[in-house]
Each structure stands twice: as structure tokens, then as C-alpha cells.
Amino acid sequence: MAAACQKLQARQAPRALSWALGFTDSIRHGLLPTQGSLRFKCLTRATINQKVLEAEYAVRGRLPTRAAAIQAELANGAKYPFSELVHCNIGNPQQVGQVPLSFNREVLALLTAPRMLERADELVRLNLVSAEAxxxxxxxxxxxxxxGAYTDSVGFKFIREEVCDFIARRDGSGHKPDISQVFLTNGASEGVRLLMSALAAPHLGKVGIMAPIPQYPxxxxxxxxxxxxLVGYYLDEENKWAVSVPALTAAYEEATRRGVIVRALVVINPGNPSGNNLTAETLEQVVSFAHEKGLVLLADEVYQENVLTAHPFKSMSSIVREKQxxxxxxxxxxxxxxxxxECGVRGGYCVFENFDPEVMEQFVKLKSVELCSNTVGQLSVGLMVRPPCADAAALYDEEKQHVLDSLRQKSQILHKTLSSLPGISLQEIGGAMYAFPQVKLPKAAIEAAEAQGVAPDEFYCMQALESTGLVVVPxxxxxxLEGTFHFRTTFLPTLEQMQRAMASFAQFHTDFMRRYA
Amino acid sequence: MAAACQKLQARQAPRALSWALGFTDSIRHGLLPTQGSLRFKCLTRATINQKVLEAEYAVRGRLPTRAAAIQAELANGAKYPFSELVHCNIGNPQQVGQVPLSFNREVLALLTAPRMLERADELVRLNLVSAEAxxxxxxxxxxxxxxGAYTDSVGFKFIREEVCDFIARRDGSGHKPDISQVFLTNGASEGVRLLMSALAAPHLGKVGIMAPIPQYPxxxxxxxxxxxxLVGYYLDEENKWAVSVPALTAAYEEATRRGVIVRALVVINPGNPSGNNLTAETLEQVVSFAHEKGLVLLADEVYQENVLTAHPFKSMSSIVREKQxxxxxxxxxxxxxxxxxECGVRGGYCVFENFDPEVMEQFVKLKSVELCSNTVGQLSVGLMVRPPCADAAALYDEEKQHVLDSLRQKSQILHKTLSSLPGISLQEIGGAMYAFPQVKLPKAAIEAAEAQGVAPDEFYCMQALESTGLVVVPxxxxxxLEGTFHFRTTFLPTLEQMQRAMASFAQFHTDFMRRYA
Known part of the structure; x- marks a missing residue:
């Protein structure tokens, strides 16, 4: 019977199999859910793609779920030690008060409503849109x-040209990519998925992708x-979360020894969640390492405008070109x-340099399966890489500077508060929108967490949420690093919210450390 | 050496391996491209995910590539027997002249530009937007x-509620899904990808997905x-491309005999590319078949508003509910x-009914990895499922009716022309935006195509393109069905274009059949 079952299991649809086996046998073979509904299902925990089950995506995990419940309770008049939540759990600026740039939205509105575009001059006279918009x-x-129309799979040609011009302006005129190398994507995530689905090649064996620890999930x-x-390489926390060649080498060699075929290196700069801004020297070492090992380099540079150190952002592709x-x-x-x-718009681009022409064709085909990226996102990429330069420029610069100044100010408040608290150590916030402080949790707190069956850092963050309303991610x-505990926090909410949140967080942390001392 | 090579091949990065093996050996092992660039690459045809290489996506294949080249030549003054291309190769209405609905775009423009929303009353007075917008x-x-903000992974809650209301209105009040079953997606494609990635479960064996032949690629x-x-089941061409239970059964049994674990059934209604509109009886049989075999049913109903027969669209989920x-x-x-x-906006929804709650959690997690669907697409779904009912309603209905009447008229012109041509047989166009005529190609034409190494239907379509400017898909x-030849054509271009294209196509076809008689 067991052998027959196995054969059946391998050959038939799980539900038909459930019928063939009968109810008890089906439970025994894991083909039916053991909790919740007891009806027959084709898709269950046991029969779903197990890779889907294994995949973790923490930014939208248990903490935000609890936060949503608290939000609903607050709306219904429930009493908490705070009157509102402060969402520092996700890099979603406009959700917590950041205002979109006028120029960009005016252009998009005109392109969205054809009748408005026809009568744009009237709108200019009414000061509803700028002449430049x-x-x-x-x-x-x-x-x-x-x-309203599908574009070429890889996006509007004229926007891709603007991306090339932008890169040449940013990196120097010798660094202009070819338009065929530029794909417009639904946010950066889609481009990463496209490349990773090409890198995964089971016929070669187990493929390894190097990514930092900590990494964006x-x-x-x-x-x-x-x-x-995921072949993790440790960032050097004591050294402002820098990438170090010894750490890269150690991770690469350890994985290779185990038979993993390491094919790619992910570098996030400025860093999420680390908040680092790597120096040119470090980036040169990273590029050399990738070249020496024959890896594909994934340069995640979505925070390139969010620089808080004295040294400017430097793109990895410019180093590749300089070193030829x-x-x-x-x-x-x-x-x-x-x-x-502009998170909700879902726009971004990817530049593929030095790839085999046949592989580029495959990327185009992959991109075409879901037709094209959304047009508003594509047009917004054009507006991002080519800011206004005439009558709209002054307001644009003012709005831009306001956002950047405010982010700097809030990062300083965050840094000042957290680094003053005993038991918390925090590196310089060099860029991006995040800090990743380490909390030296007392032994009693770790034990209390383990008794509840939750990770100690989640235990800490959950208590912070319940007593202050501050939402962060464990x-x-x-x-x-095993045995260390951190949390990621943004500094995106308004100045007033950040000030209040930091004050009550400081109180919470002090109480927590005392309670579990 | 060979054994050592194989071991190396299995254990090291291909590029490192190329170095270890030396140049000639690397070519021999297929680790280097043999054409184009001769530099070492990590990703090549040999080392890319072979599933990517194998995947086909025809709608954007050789024909449209040639069409783009002709378009460029025409712009540069080249002479062809036509002055413009007529694009019937892709269901992209606004690219070929369809105008977006005013109400929807007005609402979107106001939501895009906050300053316009603040001063919306002025815009109403100027007749730039309706009061209802x-x-x-x-x-x-x-x-x-x-x-500009990320939404919940599955989309705006209030839009998902509107989707539930829409379905209840469409199918009857007993058919209202629960809001937790509705996901807003970047077009329908993303929802299909999500579900298929859950169905693919290598631990069960080779998973089969039943889909029609012909199918949307x-x-x-x-x-x-x-x-x-892809376990293809043949649509019954002689019977208006209907789905038949014998064809479903034959495909299912043939695959199951080979050990394929058939898990899902895709039904596209109205059909792409077949242009069928299935009857309620047929749909009931389809639903019963899926139920009997324990399959997940994928009801691709994106053409539900494009009905050209006397019998109305009926949703498959309403049948599932009626039959309990x-x-x-x-x-x-x-x-x-x-x-x-609104192809370019990339919006759609998916309703998952009767799935295991644990599986639903996995779908939410999968959706969250790329954060959320674009907001303009989400808002547009709201506008689609809840049309205006006050001062904007008259214009909306007029614009809507104009599009639908025009589609009907153009489908009739297409049908009349094609069905009058000897050697072409065409079924009733029951819905969607396509016809899928069969061409009985003469033996000499098939041989001429084979001599050129191209598929006979591609040979025919390419000649049609070169002599008439009409772009269709082989x-x-x-x-x-093996040995039959068809092409897919839309009827989306303007009435004048369709009339001209049909006249010159009739001439081309007659000449072609004479030439290869």
C-alpha cells in the first residue's frame, strides 16, 4: 500500500489522490490541511510550491500586522499609551507626510487627461500648472x-534616452550607456527579479547569489x-557597515567549498537596512572582487540621492568603465x-552593461511576457532623470531641498536619541532612509522572548510598539550576526512625530532595560 | 581530464571554470558564446536558466520586428505598396486610435495633481472636469x-470593496465575494503569474497546466x-471554437498517463485568440470537469465586456456558486x-475563491515581495467597476457605446471580407478583439516556406505584411492543430484603416493563392 501510495502521489493530482486514498490516508500523506477547513483542496501547504512556503518577506510581517490591528482599535476608541502610530517600518515617504513634487505631478496630470493637455495654456494662466510642465x-x-497604450516591452524609447543622458551627466560624459542597455521597470524590484530568474540555472547546480547581511529581504x-x-557576506558593523574584501572572500569560499556555484554579487549602496554610504575605495574593491571571481554585479543604487555623508555617491558602473x-x-x-x-507609482530602470548580446535578447523576451511597465511609472522616470530647468525650476529645487533637509534633520534627531541610550549602539547614518541600531538585549529579555517562542528582537520591537506606537522592523x-539583535527604523515621519516618537522610545528603552536587567 | 572537467563544471562559477579550462576547452564545454563577443561572460546561452531560453512569447516575435523596420524605412521615404502599417497584431486599442474615457482620466488627473484637486471646483466651472469626476x-x-505611497500588498481596501460590489451586480447578489479574496494586480498577467508560481511544485513531480489550443502565449x-x-486541449474550431468535454478529457488522460500531475485548467472566455464566447451550457461543463478532476480553475475573463453574440457573458465563478x-x-x-x-496603465484584479486559508496567506506574501501594484492602475480598477451615475454618466455612456459599436462594426467588416475569400475559413466572432481565421495553404506555399526554413503561416503573414502593411500574428x-494554419488579427484600428486593410488583404490573398496554386 505504501509503495502504491507513493506511486500514486507522484503521478496523480493531489485531490484525485486524496479521493483515491480516502480521508485518513490523505491527512497522513500531508495532502490535506490539518487545521482550518477540512474540505479537499488542490492547493494546500503540502502541495503548494515549497519554495513559496519557504520564502520570507519580513518588511510586511507580524509587527505591521499587529500595528494595523492597533490602528483599528485606536479608531474605535481603544486606549493605548499613545494617540497615534508612528510608522518607521517601511520606506514609504508619502504615506507619512512627504509631499510629491509639483512639476512631476503637473506633467503627469496633463498627460493623463487629454482635454487638459489641449487646454494647458488656460491651466498655466490659472497657475494650476507651470508653463514648463x-x-x-x-x-x-x-x-x-x-x-493608455502598451509601450515597447523595455519602455518608451525617448525616456530611455533621457536615462542615458542622466547617467552621462551624473558619472561624466565617458559613461553614457547605450539605449539598448536600458529597461524601464515597475520599480527596481522587477528588474532584480528578471535578472535573478536568468541567473537561477539548475542545470549548473545550486546557484549562489551573494548579498549583504543585513540585506533588503x-x-x-x-x-x-x-x-x-543567498550567500550572505557580513557588513562590518564597527566600520560604518562597510563591505570588506575579507568578508566577501570568506563567504564566497565557504559557499564554493560546499559546491555552490556563486554567480552574482548584490551590493546595496547607499545601504538598506544599514544606512551606509560606501566610499569610492570600498566600491573599487567590490568591483574588483566581482571581476576577479567572474560574478554578475547587481548594483542596487536606489538611494543614490539619499546621501548624508561628506563624500558623494559614486556609481559602481562608473568604476567598471574607469577600470575598463x-x-x-x-x-x-x-x-x-x-x-x-513616488513608491505607489511603481517606476524604475535597470541598465545592463557588458552582457552577452544573446542574453540581452533573453532579457527582452522575459520583460515582454508581462507586456510592459506601467506608463505613468515610465513617464515619471523621465521626470526624475530630467528635472525642470526653466520657470518650474525654482519651485522644484525648493521642494527638493525641503525634502532632503528635512530627512537630514530627522536623521540627526534619530541618531542623537538612539546613540545616547545605554545598550544601543548606532553607526553613522551615511545614506538611504534607515538606521539599523544594535540593541544589547539583557539575558533575561532573551529568555523571556524564548519562553514565548518569539525572536528576541521581535519581542523587543513588539513591546516598543505596544508602549510607544513606534513601528519598526526586527x-x-x-x-x-548570530547573537546580535538589531532593528531597522526609517526617519521619514514628520519632524514633530519623530521628536515625539524618539522621546517616548527613549523612555520605553530605559524601562525595558531596567525591567530585564 | 573529462571527469575533472565535469566536476569543475558542477562546482564552480562558469567564468572561473572558463579560466580553469582555457579558451578552447571552454568553447567545447559550451561555456562561451560561439558568436558575437568572444569575451568571457558569466551569463551566456549555455549558462542562463534554460527555462528562460526555452520560453516562447510570440505576440512580440519576428513579424512585429520586421514591421518596426518597415515603419522606420517608411519614415525615411522608402517605397512600399502601402503608405502606412495597420497594426492588427496586438490588442492595444489606444495605440491604434481608441480614445480613453473622459470621466476616468479626469478623476485620475485630479488625484495625480493635488493642487488641481484642491481647486477642482474651478476646473468644473471651466468644463475641464465634470462635477462627478x-x-x-x-x-x-x-x-x-x-x-505616491505603497498601498497594502493586495491593494486599496476601498477599491477591493468596489470590486466585490461590481461582481454582485454583474452575477446577482448571491455572488458577492469576500474582500479578502480580491487582489489588485498590475494587469491580469501578474495574477496569473502569482498563481502559477504556487502551482508549480517540483516535489510532486511534473506539474501540468491545461490551456486551450489555440491559447494566449x-x-x-x-x-x-x-x-x-502546458497540457493543451483543442478547441472545437468547427463549433465556433467551443470547449468540449471530450477534448478536455482526452488531454487530461493523455498527460496523466505520461505521469504528469495535472493541477489546473485555464479557460479564456471570451477567447484569445479564438474570439469565441462560450455558452452557459459549455461553461457549466467546464466547471464540472474541473471539479471532478480536482483542478484549480483559472477563469481568464478579461474580455467580459467584449461580447458580440446574442448570449451574454457569464462568469465561471457564478456557476461555481450556483452549483455550490x-x-x-x-x-x-x-x-x-x-x-x-487602458493597456498602458497596467491594472487588473484577481478573485481567489474557495482556496485554503493557509494558501491565501502565501498568495499575500508572494504579492508583497514586489510591494504593491501601481496605484494609478488600482484607482482605474475602481473607476472600471463603478462607472459614473450622475452628471458624467451621459458622456460616459456615449463614449462607451461608441467604442463598442465601432468594434462591432469593424468585426463585421473583417468577418465579411475574410469569409468571402476562397481558402480562408472563419468562425463567428463571438467576443474579445480577435479573429483566428484558418488559411488552407497550397502545397507549393508550404514547400516554399520550408525551403526558407520558416513556418508556413509565418511565411504567409510576412508576405501579407510586405505587400499590404497589415501586421498580424501567425x-x-x-x-x-498540426497541419492547419491560422493567423490572429485584431479589429482595433480605425474604420477607415480596417476598410483599406481588408481591401488590400483580399487582393494579396487572391494573388498569393494564385501564385502557389
Whole structure:
């Protein structure tokens, strides 16, 4: 019977199998759920793609679920030690008060409503849109920028040209990519998925993707889904979360020894969740390492406008060009971060340099399966890489500077508060929108967490939420050195919210450390 | 050496391996490209995910590539027997002249530009937006519909509620799904990908997904990418491309005999590319078949507003409810088709009914990895499922009716022309935006195609393009009964274009058949 069952299990649809086996046998074979509904299902925990089950995506995990419940309770008049939540758990600036840039939205509105575009001059006279916004909308429209039509799979050609010009301006004129290397994507995530699905090649064996620890969980989730191994390399926390060659080498060699075929290196700069801004020297070492080992380099540079150190952002692709290396590098950028914070629009681009032409054809095919990226996101990429320069420029610069100044100010408040608290150590916040402080949890707190069956950092963050309303993400969602505990916090809410949140957090932390001392 | 090579090949990065093996050995092992660049690459045809290489996506294949080249030549003054191309190769209505609906775009423009929303009353007085559009934009805005912020992974809650109300209105009040079953997606494609990635479960064996022949190539491309087998069932061409239970049974049994674990059934209604509109009786049989075999039913109903027969559209989920079946059904809808044709916006929804609660959690997690669908697409879904009912209603209905009447008229012109041509047989066009005529190619034409190494239907379509400027897609891209030849054509271009294209196509076809008689 057992052998027959196994054969059946391998050969038949699980539900038909459930019938064939009968109810009890089906439970025994894990083909039926053991909790919840007891009806027969084709898709269950046992029969779903197990890679889906294994994939973790922490940014939207248990903490935000509890936060949503508290939000609902507050709305119904429940009493908490705070009157509102402060969401520092996700890099979603406009959700917590950041205002979109006027120029960009005016152009988009005109392109969205054809009748408004026809009568744009009236709107200019009424001071509802700037003359430059009307001009840009007319220009894009004359290039057949229809919001409602599928574009080429890789995106509007004229926007991809603007991306090339932007990169040449940013990195120097010798660094202009070819338009065929630029893909417009639904946020940076889609480009990463596209490349990772090409890298996953079971016919070669177990493929490894190197990514930092701590890392943005997109990389771990996609690695699991694609049946790759995330080969983590530790960032050097004591050294402002820098990437170090010894750490890269150690991770690479350890994985290679185990038979993993390491094919790619992910570098996030400025860093999520670490908040680092790598120096040019470090980036040169990273590029050399990727070249030496024959890896594809994934340069996640979505925070390139969010720089808080004295040294400027430097793109990894510019180093590849300066060194004249034949290194396959994919560089990602997004609307969602920087000073735009246009997360909901879902736009971004990816530049694939030095890839085999036949592989580029495969990327185009992959991109075409879901037709094209959304047009509003594509047009917004054009607006991101080519800011206004005439009558709209002054307001644009003012709005941009306000966002960046405010982020700097709030990062300082965060840094000042957290680094003053005993038991918390915090590196310089060099860029991006995050800090990743380490909390030296007392032994009693760790034991209390373990008694409840939750990770100690989640235990700490949950208590912070319940007593202050501050929503942050436990470090375990991003991976961290065994035995250390961190959390990731943004500094995106308003100045007043950040000030209040930091004051009550300081009180919470002090109480917590005393309670578990 | 050979054994050592194999071991190396299995254990090291391909590029490192190339170095270890030396140049000649690397070519021999297929680790280097043999054409184009001769530099070392990590990703090549040999080392890319082979499923990516195998996946086919025909709608954007050789024909449209040649069409783009002709378009460029025409712009540069080259002479062809026609002055413009007529694009009937892709269901992209606004690219070929369809105009977006005013109400929807007005609401979106107001939500995009906050300053316009603040001064919406002025815009109403200027007759730039309707009062109802201003009202709807204010309502959505009061529900925190921010264009620039990430939403919940599964989309705005208030839009998902509107989707539930829409389904209840469409199918009868007993058919209202629960809001937790509704996901807002970037077009229907994303929802299909999500579900198929859950169905692909290598631990069970080779998973089969049943889909029609001819089918929309999304299903074949995703099946290959997910390492599933597309188990094709033939539509009954002689019977208006209906689905038949014998064909379903034959395909299911043949695959099951080979050890394929058939887990899902895709039904596209109205059909792409077949242009059928299935009767209620047929749909009931389909639903019963899926239930009997324990399959997940994928109800691709993106053309539900595009009905050209006397019998109305009937949703498969309404049948599941009427029959009170415990059948896992996922129903897909989209902005891209119907009378909206908002392809570029990338919006749609998926309703998952009767799925295991634990599986639903996995779907939510999968959806969260790429954060959320674009907000403009989400808001557009709200506008699709809840049309205006006050001062904007008259214009909306007029615009809607104009699109639908025009589609009907153009389908009739297409049908009349094609069915009058000897050697072409064409079924009733029951719905969607397509016809899939069969061409009885003469033996000499088939031999001429084979001599050139191209598929006979591609040979025919390419000649049609070169002599008439009409761009259609060869049937082989959608699969077809061995030995038969078809092409897919839309009837979306303007009435004048369709009339001219049909006249010159009739001439081309007559000449072609004479030439190869």
C-alpha cells in the first residue's frame, strides 16, 4: 500500500489522490490541511510550491500586522499609551507626510487627461500648472507618450534616452550607456527579479547569489523562490557597515567549498537596512572582487540621492568603465526613494552593461511576457532623470531641498536619541532612509522572548510598539550576526512625530532595560 | 581530464571554470558564446536558466520586428505598396486610435495633481472636469487614495470593496465575494503569474497546466518558465471554437498517463485568440470537469465586456456558486480590454475563491515581495467597476457605446471580407478583439516556406505584411492543430484603416493563392 501510495502521489493530482486514498490516508500523506477547513483542496501547504512556503518577506510581517490591528482599535476608541502610530517600518515617504513634487505631478496630470493637455495654456494662466510642465507634457505627447497604450516591452524609447543622458551627466560624459542597455521597470524590484530568474540555472547546480547581511529581504525572498542560495557576506558593523574584501572572500569560499556555484554579487549602496554610504575605495574593491571571481554585479543604487555623508555617491558602473573591466553589471534605480518618494507609482530602470548580446535578447523576451511597465511609472522616470530647468525650476529645487533637509534633520534627531541610550549602539547614518541600531538585549529579555517562542528582537520591537506606537522592523527580517539583535527604523515621519516618537522610545528603552536587567 | 572537467563544471562559477579550462576547452564545454563577443561572460546561452531560453512569447516575435523596420524605412521615404502599417497584431486599442474615457482620466488627473484637486471646483466651472469626476476624486482622496505611497500588498481596501460590489451586480447578489479574496494586480498577467508560481511544485513531480489550443502565449511562456507542462486541449474550431468535454478529457488522460500531475485548467472566455464566447451550457461543463478532476480553475475573463453574440457573458465563478461547488477558482479581469483599453496603465484584479486559508496567506506574501501594484492602475480598477451615475454618466455612456459599436462594426467588416475569400475559413466572432481565421495553404506555399526554413503561416503573414502593411500574428505562436494554419488579427484600428486593410488583404490573398496554386 505504501509503495502504491507513493506511486500514486507522484503521478496523480493531489485531490484525485486524496479521493483515491480516502480521508485518513490523505491527512497522513500531508495532502490535506490539518487545521482550518477540512474540505479537499488542490492547493494546500503540502502541495503548494515549497519554495513559496519557504520564502520570507519580513518588511510586511507580524509587527505591521499587529500595528494595523492597533490602528483599528485606536479608531474605535481603544486606549493605548499613545494617540497615534508612528510608522518607521517601511520606506514609504508619502504615506507619512512627504509631499510629491509639483512639476512631476503637473506633467503627469496633463498627460493623463487629454482635454487638459489641449487646454494647458488656460491651466498655466490659472497657475494650476507651470508653463514648463505644459511644455514638457506637450513634448512627451508629441513623442507619442500615450498613458493608455502598451509601450515597447523595455519602455518608451525617448525616456530611455533621457536615462542615458542622466547617467552621462551624473558619472561624466565617458559613461553614457547605450539605449539598448536600458529597461524601464515597475520599480527596481522587477528588474532584480528578471535578472535573478536568468541567473537561477539548475542545470549548473545550486546557484549562489551573494548579498549583504543585513540585506533588503527582496534578495532573500527571490533567492528562495528561484531555488538559489543567498550567500550572505557580513557588513562590518564597527566600520560604518562597510563591505570588506575579507568578508566577501570568506563567504564566497565557504559557499564554493560546499559546491555552490556563486554567480552574482548584490551590493546595496547607499545601504538598506544599514544606512551606509560606501566610499569610492570600498566600491573599487567590490568591483574588483566581482571581476576577479567572474560574478554578475547587481548594483542596487536606489538611494543614490539619499546621501548624508561628506563624500558623494559614486556609481559602481562608473568604476567598471574607469577600470575598463569586462564585468557584467546591472544597475538599478527607482522612483520610490530619493527626494521623490513616488513608491505607489511603481517606476524604475535597470541598465545592463557588458552582457552577452544573446542574453540581452533573453532579457527582452522575459520583460515582454508581462507586456510592459506601467506608463505613468515610465513617464515619471523621465521626470526624475530630467528635472525642470526653466520657470518650474525654482519651485522644484525648493521642494527638493525641503525634502532632503528635512530627512537630514530627522536623521540627526534619530541618531542623537538612539546613540545616547545605554545598550544601543548606532553607526553613522551615511545614506538611504534607515538606521539599523544594535540593541544589547539583557539575558533575561532573551529568555523571556524564548519562553514565548518569539525572536528576541521581535519581542523587543513588539513591546516598543505596544508602549510607544513606534513601528519598526526586527533585525532578524534582514539577517544579522548570530547573537546580535538589531532593528531597522526609517526617519521619514514628520519632524514633530519623530521628536515625539524618539522621546517616548527613549523612555520605553530605559524601562525595558531596567525591567530585564 | 573529462571527469575533472565535469566536476569543475558542477562546482564552480562558469567564468572561473572558463579560466580553469582555457579558451578552447571552454568553447567545447559550451561555456562561451560561439558568436558575437568572444569575451568571457558569466551569463551566456549555455549558462542562463534554460527555462528562460526555452520560453516562447510570440505576440512580440519576428513579424512585429520586421514591421518596426518597415515603419522606420517608411519614415525615411522608402517605397512600399502601402503608405502606412495597420497594426492588427496586438490588442492595444489606444495605440491604434481608441480614445480613453473622459470621466476616468479626469478623476485620475485630479488625484495625480493635488493642487488641481484642491481647486477642482474651478476646473468644473471651466468644463475641464465634470462635477462627478471632482466628487469621485474627493471621495477617493478622503479614503487616503495617495498616488505616491505603497498601498497594502493586495491593494486599496476601498477599491477591493468596489470590486466585490461590481461582481454582485454583474452575477446577482448571491455572488458577492469576500474582500479578502480580491487582489489588485498590475494587469491580469501578474495574477496569473502569482498563481502559477504556487502551482508549480517540483516535489510532486511534473506539474501540468491545461490551456486551450489555440491559447494566449502568456500561459505557455509562464508554464515553461515555471518548469510546468502546458497540457493543451483543442478547441472545437468547427463549433465556433467551443470547449468540449471530450477534448478536455482526452488531454487530461493523455498527460496523466505520461505521469504528469495535472493541477489546473485555464479557460479564456471570451477567447484569445479564438474570439469565441462560450455558452452557459459549455461553461457549466467546464466547471464540472474541473471539479471532478480536482483542478484549480483559472477563469481568464478579461474580455467580459467584449461580447458580440446574442448570449451574454457569464462568469465561471457564478456557476461555481450556483452549483455550490467547492472548486478553487481564480477569476482574472483587466483594464486593458473591454471598452476602456487602458493597456498602458497596467491594472487588473484577481478573485481567489474557495482556496485554503493557509494558501491565501502565501498568495499575500508572494504579492508583497514586489510591494504593491501601481496605484494609478488600482484607482482605474475602481473607476472600471463603478462607472459614473450622475452628471458624467451621459458622456460616459456615449463614449462607451461608441467604442463598442465601432468594434462591432469593424468585426463585421473583417468577418465579411475574410469569409468571402476562397481558402480562408472563419468562425463567428463571438467576443474579445480577435479573429483566428484558418488559411488552407497550397502545397507549393508550404514547400516554399520550408525551403526558407520558416513556418508556413509565418511565411504567409510576412508576405501579407510586405505587400499590404497589415501586421498580424501567425497561428503557430498560439499553437494550432498540426497541419492547419491560422493567423490572429485584431479589429482595433480605425474604420477607415480596417476598410483599406481588408481591401488590400483580399487582393494579396487572391494573388498569393494564385501564385502557389
Amino acid at each position: 505644459a511644455e514638457r507634457a506637450r513634448e512627451y505627447s508629441s513623442k507619442s507618450a500615450k498613458v 527582496l534578495y532573500s525572498a527571490l533567492s528562495t523562490l528561484m531555488d538559489c542560495e 573591466l569586462d564585468l557584467e553589471i546591472a544597475s538599478f534605480h527607482s522612483l520610490s526613494k530619493g527626494f521623490l518618494g 533585525g532578524s527580517g534582514f539577517r544579522q | 471632482a466628487e469621485r476624486a474627493r471621495e477617493y482622496s478622503s479614503k487616503s487614495a495617495k498616488v 502568456l500561459y505557455s511562456a509562464l508554464s515553461t518558465l515555471m518548469d510546468c507542462e 461547488l467547492d472548486l478553487e477558482i481564480a477569476s482574472f479581469h483587466s483594464l486593458s480590454k473591454g471598452f476602456l483599453g 497561428g503557430s505562436g498560439f499553437r494550432q
